[in-house]
Amino acid sequence: MSVQPKGSEEIPVETVRVARAAFPKGSLAIRVRDELGPLFTDDQFTDLFPARGKPAWSPGRLALVLVLQFVEGLTDRQAAEAVRARIDFKYALGLELADPGFDFSVLSEFRDRLVEADAGRRVLDGILAAARSKGLLKTAGRARTDSTHVLSAARQLCWLEMVAETLRSALNALAQAAPDWLAGIAEPDWFRHYATKAEDSRFPQARTRRDEVGLRIGRDGMRLLEAVSAPDAPPALRTLDEVETLRRAWVQSFHLVDGEVRRRDPKDRPPGAMRLVTPYDIEARGSVKRDTFWDGYKVHLTETCEPDAPNLITNVATTLATVPDDRMAAVVHTGLATRDCLPGEHWVDAGYPTAAQVVAARTDHGVDLQGPVVGNTTAQNGGPYGQDAFTIDWEHERVTCPNGVISTQWHHRHSQQGLPVIRVRFSPADCRTCPSLRDCVSSPKAERREITLRHRAEHEAVQAARTRQQTDAWKDRYKIRAGVEGTISQAVGRCGLRRSRYRGLAKTSLQHQLTGAALNLARIDAHLTDTPRACTRTSHFAALRPAELTLDGAK
Structure with missing residues (x-):
């Protein structure tokens, strides 16, 4: 497919007339088009398509469809149907009323092109550029950042399910690539144990019996890997992704002891950053934060927080679940710098600021990184000899x-x-x-x-921060950071941020870029309609609490 940029960006007269009649008070799609104009052009995505071929549907319009899809929580079929049938969508896209739209599979293909070129940032950048041109984006003041966990699209598996499904996935791939070869080396029990999903099996309840099942799966997987690596095996089989996943999973779970397959001890297994948790999303990782355990990823959202402008998301960063927050401040600042969105003050929680990050933010970007710095944790901390x-x-x-x-x-x-x-x-x-x-x-x-x-620079920065954070003035200013919790809540409720729609880090990252763009459109629309910002909810009983009582009920 090739791109043939459209010359005119005007909305057809008949579309305008019907839209005004059907939506006398407007809608989000109509108001955003009226205020911001065309958000994307075909020229922004020309490099995603070959120079020759059948003309593709307008990529600039497809980008806007993806954002509107996330704004309203639509599936691909529903989004394609909205383009075909809804007047406000046709208005926002500048289409004729009779335009038939496109097949829903076009959206999946376009997302794949965005992922391959790492072009998801262009969608968020397009919204921010339009907001900046209209004076809706103010970045020189304050910003705040927080992260949340994101569940993988693949179901969470216990260890037995993980190794069984990894072996079954490899067997299915080999059966498709070399059926005659696999039929010759497969053992009869394999068809009984691995022909169906592991979740359809009933694993034993007793611990010893479960251990026996795990060792049996380990032996079968080792036998298959040896067969694939044999000189008479087709060489192409060793390059299959499922076979490589099987090899990695067996290295982290099993080893040979005197020629016998044994399960590795927990201390002998790879670190969490390298450990596979499912064969169906090999980039997902298991992690824990306080009482939350999850397999998947982590996303960091940064937004402006000025009282006289909408709070817009200016940076979205997606990482593996095992990447700690204290490594992300520099990454976030670099992303903000590329968009010319660096704030004067950057408010974060205790997970982000370290001595090195505070100094680097000030020297490299001129940003005052504000957040609770961890106290001195040495054994002699405090007292006359701290x-x-x-x-x-x-x-x-x-x-x-x-x-x-x-x-x-x-x-x-x-x-x-x-x-x-x-x-x-x-x-x-x-x-x-x-x-x-x-x-x-x-x-x-x-x-x-x-x-x-x-x-010295880091030591003095930490000492100054600890002294400053003991003051009531700083504690009162730090309340500004809490607002980003509402942003995460809105992203979870409106766009399904908490669970990945797709498999893999790159596709999950695209989902989060589209989520940030969708929230920005929703907030710009709320700003245009003077919709007040939501306040923190307080239960009826909590509202009766006397002012002299503390949160724990003590006077």
């Missing part, structure tokens, strides 16, 4: 303890996470005779005090 009680002389590279003793060693090292730190040590001769030694060190056998410091 780390904050020691005086640091950065110029002469020495530290003085509260009793006046000066350190003897100052070394530049790296922490267990690979971060640059400074190791400071006091002389055992000085510390051993100190009457406060046991109050100063945590280990009963330690003979001297050792301190680990960040580099």
Whole structure:
């Protein structure tokens, strides 16, 4: 298919007349078109199509259809039917009333093109560019970011189901690629155990019996891998994705002990960032946050928060579920910088700010990263011998303890996470005779005090942040961050943010870019219609709580 850009972007006169009559008060699609004009052009997506071929349906219009689809929570069939039958959709797309639209499969094909070119950001960028041109996007003030978990489109599997389904998936792929070869090496029991889904099987209840089933699956999978790797096996079979998934799953779950297949101990398994959780979404990862366990991904939403403009989402970042929040501040700032949406203040929760991130945000992007910095967690924290009680002389590279003793060693090292730190040590001769030694060190056998410091810029930034966060003024300002929780709630309720519609990180990322664009259209429409922002809900009984009572009921 090829793109043939349309010359005119005007709405047909008859479409305007009928739309005004049918929607005297307007609709979201009509108001957005009137206020923002055409959001996308075909030229923005020309590189997604070959230069020659059958003319494709307008990609600029398809991009808008995808956004409207997420605004209203429509399936592909429903979205295609809306383009064919709804007057307000035809108005927003600038179509003739008699335009037949397109087959619903065109939307899936267009999403695939967006994924292959990593072009999902263009959809969100198009909405932001139009909002900026109309003065609806204000980015120089404040922004806030938070993350939430996203469940994989594939069903969550227990360990037995995971290994059984991985083996069954490989057998089905091999049966399609080389049926005669597989029929020759397949054992009779395989057809009984792996011809149907694992969820249709009844695994034993007893722990020992379940372990036996797991080992039987492990032996069968090992036998299949050996057959695929044999010299007389067709070479093409080794390159099948399902076979590679089987190999990876068996490496993380089983190993050979004296020639026998055994299940790996938990400590001998790969880390969570590398561990497969389902053969049907090999990029999904298992993770945990407080009491929430999930298999899938994580998404970070950043939005503006100015009182005189709609709160628009300016950046969406999708990661594996195992990526911690404290690695994402720099990623978010880079994404905001490419859109020219960097804020002066960036408000986040305690998961994001570290000493390095706070300093990097200020020096690299001129952003004041605001969020609760974790307190000093050393064993000697607090009291007269906490780390904050020691005086640091950065110029002469020495530290003085509260009793006046000066350190003897100052070394530049790296922490267990690979971060640059400074190791400071006091002389055992000085510390051993100190009457406060046991109050100063945590280990009963330690003979001297050792301190680990960040580099000066990071150390001073953290100290300043901790001091600032103890003030009532900062605590009152920090309330601005809580608003992003409502954004996540809106995205979950309106666009199904909490569960991926598709399999794989790239497609899930596209879903989240479209979700951000859809929420922006909904918020722009709310701004145009003067719809008040929702307030935090309070139950009738909670509203009766006397002002002098605290949240826990104590006076």
